[in-house]
Amino acid sequence: MNIGKSVIIKGELSGSEDLTIEGHVEGRIDLKDNVLTIGPNGKIKAEVFAKAVVVLGEVTGNVTASEKVDIRDNGSVDGDIASPRVAIAEGAHFRGAVDMQRSGVKPAAKPAVPGQPQPQGQKVGA
């Protein structure tokens, strides 16, 4: 489903199918089991909850996704992000905090692997 460029919504937006927004939304967006795409023309001032969020336009507000948040080149997020996976492209704007809740086993700090670039520094401090 698409919300077109000329559409302005103020209030709560919820649903059970994937949604692309090219218009303006202010308030709250709740698509807990679906993918929300903010198109290049989309402007959102809202708390956002979705399974996955793809940002090509502008979002002001906190974004919570159960799977992934993807801020593409020229996409903009001004707010905090909570999601197990977050991708921020080169050229994207982001101002806020990212909380990637740990899922599964934490990777242990690996020792240096032979053949990989090795530190050439010299320890000079205690």
Add this chain to the structure above:
Amino acid sequence: MTQVTEASYPTKALQKFLTCLNGASNPLILDLGPVVGSNVTFFGEQLGCRIRVEDVAADIDRHVKEGRLEQLPAFFASRFTQDAGSVDGILCWDILDYLDRPAAQELATALCRLLKADGCLLGLFSTAETSDQVYTKYVVVDESTLRYRTYPALRPRQRSLLNGDIIKLFKDLRVSDSFLMKSKLREMLFRKPAPRA
């Protein structure tokens, strides 16, 4: 002419920084560099942490553009809104190299205040004078390699800080590790001592 470059260099302090935070539950990291998406992913996956990106280079450029450089010390004194002792780790990168002494001291004092006891701060400091007017994005390749990617700055690096100057800036922290790297950077890891009982 501003030289914009990209090259990979080894790092030793990053692994120490990760080790320092590995035991913390959902630690909070403050990143003072510009947002680098792959770094957010790296630290999130390695540490399951919260990362707050506070681009201090953008703050400096804004003050240069507005001709208000002399206001930077006062700006840094109130720049960070987080509670004292609320941050587990700070990625300071090399931002202090771009500040003169009063601004660097205010920023360092603010960072010391934010850090939790046993928290750590990673700083990089140039050991060579340079006239290139660039900032560097430090892109984490893996825990022992950083890619240095430069981009234009409105202000060059200021005078290189000596080891003693750096230690004085962070007088409330102790130097945990210091590495002189072939990239002409000194990598330093600071820890905040627990208060005495």
